[in-house]
Amino acid sequence: MHIVTLSFDDGFLTSNMKVADIYEKYNLSACFNVLATRANESFGDFKLWNELQTRGHEIMPHGYRHANKSTLPLEQAQNLIADCLNIFESELESFDAHRSVFNFPFNASTPELEDWLPTLVRAFRTAGGGLNPLPDRDTRKLTTTARGPGNCEGHLDKEIEGLLSVPSGWLIYNTHGLDEEGWGPIGADYLEDLLRRLVSIETVTVLPTGKVLDRYC
């Protein structure tokens, strides 16, 4: 059993619309991790996140703003996360923080935040390598990898090769935008080819993080 999650961060409007369309061609759900407050109009808003969610995609929190929480005083980092989750509760239909996955900006967390966060959310994603064991009921910490600032396709291919070389596992790969957009992008054509290839492999399932936890825990 091999699970692949491409974890698309930051909420780029143009890229996320394209990603959703590409996933829908294969009847798959994409995994979008977005900010509670958007910096400018190149990012989507909760109207779009609700639409994408209705179309079957997963929307998860990536922070109140894009703050590196490993460099902030603990209480300030905690307040930003709590404020982020409050906005999600009020803006994203049927959002339940206790069933959500919090995706740290820069994949930067601290031991104190990791101890505290499961009181608010179901699991969190931070740095530590893309290959995770298959989850169980006690899974709280998910780890991921990424490559940038240029195109990350070669690195992602290697990570998928690594996943397929072990008997079972869950690759959580942190992607951002498509083509030229965002840090460490992948091409739209590459994404389409990759999904076509992955769905043809019998042992592989492509799912967003929350749905993996729903299905396997």
Ligand SMILES: [Zn+2]
């Ligand atoms: Zn980010």
